Amino acid sequence: MKVYDLIIVGAATSGLYLARKMAKRGYTVKVIEKLPEEKAGTKMDIFHVTRTDFIKFDIPLVREGDPEWAFEFTDNHFSSPSNKYHINVDAETVGLHMKEYVALMAKLAREAGAEIEYDAAFEEFTFSSGAISGIRYSTPDGIKEDKCKVAVDCSGIASAARRALPNGYGVENFRIEDEDLLFVLLRYARFDEEQMNTFWLNMKSWYAPFSMDGKEKIIGTGASGSMEKVRREAEKLDGVSSHGEFELVKTEEGATPYRRPPYSLVADNFIAAGDAACLTKPDCGEGVTSSMVMLDIAADVLHTALKQGRADKEALWDINCRYNRAQGAEFAMVRAFLTKLINTVTDDELEYCFRNRIIFNETFLNNGDVTPKDAIQTVVKMIGGISRKGVSLKTVGAIVSGARLAFELRTHYMNFPKNPEAFPVWVSIAERMWKKVGKVK
Numbered sequence: 106m107k108v109y110d111l112i113i114v115g116a117a118t119s120g121l122y123l124a125r126k127m128a129k130r131g132y133t134v135k136v137i138e139k140l141p142e143e144k145a146g147t148k149m150d151i152f153h154v155t156r157t158d159f160i161k162f163d164i165p166l167v168r169e170g171d172p173e174w175a176f177e178f179t180d181n182h183f184s185s186p187s188n189k190y191h192i193n194v195d196a197e198t199v200g201l202h203m204k205e206y207v208a209l210m211a212k213l214a215r216e217a218g219a220e221i222e223y224d225a226a227f228e229e230f231t232f233s234s235g236a237i238s239g240i241r242y243s244t245p246d247g248i249k250e251d252k253c254k255v256a257v258d259c260s261g262i263a264s265a266a267r268r269a270l271p272n273g274y275g276v277e278n279f280r281i282e283d284e285d286l287l288f289v290l291l292r293y294a295r296f297d298e299e300q301m302n303t304f305w306l307n308m309k310s311w312y313a314p315f316s317m318d319g320k321e322k323i324i325g326t327g328a329s330g331s332m333e334k335v336r337r338e339a340e341k342l343d344g345v346s347s348h349g350e351f352e353l354v355k356t357e358e359g360a361t362p363y364r365r366p367p368y369s370l371v372a373d374n375f376i377a378a379g380d381a382a383c384l385t386k387p388d389c390g391e392g393v394t395s396s397m398v399m400l401d402i403a404a405d406v407l408h409t410a411l412k413q414g415r416a417d418k419e420a421l422w423d424i425n426c427r428y429n430r431a432q433g434a435e436f437a438m439v440r441a442f443l444t445k446l447i448n449t450v451t452d453d454e455l456e457y458c459f460r461n462r463i464i465f466n467e468t469f470l471n472n473g474d475v476t477p478k479d480a481i482q483t484v485v486k487m488i489g490g491i492s493r494k495g496v497s498l499k500t501v502g503a504i505v506s507g508a509r510l511a512f513e514l515r516t517h518y519m520n521f522p523k524n525p526e527a528f529p530v531w532v533s534i535a536e537r538m539w540k541k542v543g544k545v546k
């Protein structure tokens with residue numbers, strides 16, 4: 106039986122990105138995908154990537170006229186609940202068709218030498234001396250088995266491989282529960298008049314384009330826990346925003362993880378990545394390129410480890426260190442702060458913050474480079490807001506303690522242990538902090 110260097114479970118944006126990268130470096134890579142090839146990448150139509158990400162991640166530059174390209178835009182606005190105050194956030198963004206993009210990535214992975222087997226669903230691991238040595242998967246022709254040095258879970262929310270890990274193997278095998286998901290309803294709408302690209306934090310709703318025509322917008326609404334909650338939020342949006350008549354072109358429903366990733370992303374001969382590892386951005390739930398940040402690290406560490414003939418937990422540990430000390434720390438901070446903010450602030454308070462440019466200003470939303478001076482000024486403005494009855498003492502207290510907790514989490518992740526021995530103590534401290542953060546209501 107052939108022993109692959111890598112078997113990747115899931116042939117979508119994460120799996121194919123890693124497959125192409127590792128195959129280009131000369132490793133033998135097999136990807137299994139439970140869907141038939143013509144269904145791959147059909148979970149949604151449109152997703153967004155910023156222009157700079159194409160270069161950063163060496164993704165082929167997609168241009169107008171290419172089948173993957175849908176539209177481009179630069180302007181985006183955060184809106185106050187009443188729609189009266191807006192903060193511009195500009196980024197050159199490209200809208201891509203997921204199905205066509207996944208097909209392109211599959212083509213590139215194959216050209217680099219990776220094998221992809223469709224209609225092949227992960228079932229279980231095989232082990233040798235207690236460590237993963239391969240996988241079994243079901244196909245229309247029955248159960249098959251392949252051997253590998255490393256198995257990588259890129260199966261999305263299903264987390265098919267990670268969840269099949271034995272307890273205590275080294276990566277948590279939790280199910281991503283409904284309360285850990287941001288459910289999303291997308292209504293593709295054709296308006297009578299042009300509409301601005303807008304995001305309303307209080308309703309977790311937005312207008313985003315689906316073509317270059319300013320009258321064609323996706324009305325997106327998200328909520329954690331259930332599609333029922335999303336529909337209620339969508340009704341709220343329809344009630345307050347001033348959007349005029351629109352013709353409904355189509356609707357889509359989906360979900361994206363909104364929880365902390367597993368504390369360790371690696372175990373002996375195993376890596377968890379993409380949505381299966383909850384690597385989505387905490388401010389919007391997008392996960393295509395945030396997953397690539399981790400996969401770039403994984404590819405480098407794998408290269409070093411495999412060259413030494415190793416793929417044990419210790420040899421892969423640097424994936425944890427490098428990821429958690431950078432993007433992992435930033436995401437932990439933002440997730441903690443936003444969870445506290447969303448759960449506490451009322452619509453009236455949010456309106457007050459927009460009007461007085463507290464938190465909702467270019468410094469916080471545009472460049473993200475928040476200095477201690479900015480933070481102190483914000484606290485002073487909020488305290489001023491208490492006396493003017495713009496924000497309650499309870500909300501200010503929750504925001505200040507949320508910010509403190511967020512910074513502590515960031516520091517804790519930046520001190521991610523260099524080796525697995527110190528990991529259990531690090532986890533117990535992180536666990537206490539995440540308990541204080543709670544879940545988005």
Ligand SMILES: Cc1cc2nc3c(=O)[nH]c(=O)nc-3n(C[C@H](O)[C@H](O)[C@H](O)COP(=O)(O)OP(=O)(O)OC[C@H]3O[C@@H](n4cnc5c(N)ncnc54)[C@H](O)[C@@H]3O)c2cc1C
Pocket residue numbers: 114115116117118119120137138139140145146149151152153154225226227228259260261262263264265289291358359360361378379380381385390391392393394395396
């Ligand atoms: C409505 C919506 C809009 C979004 N918009 C954006 C956006 O604009 N930009 C952005 O960056 N992100 C966006 N996201 C998030 C983004 O879609 C995900 O973060 C990203 O697609 C995750 O990619 P992945 O490859 O890790 O997982 P997935 O895309 O979920 O792929 C997992 C693959 O594994 C396969 N699989 C599952 N189980 C098995 C099994 N047992 N055996 C074999 N294969 C299996 C699946 O069929 C699938 O092909 C959005 C999400 C939603 C829901």
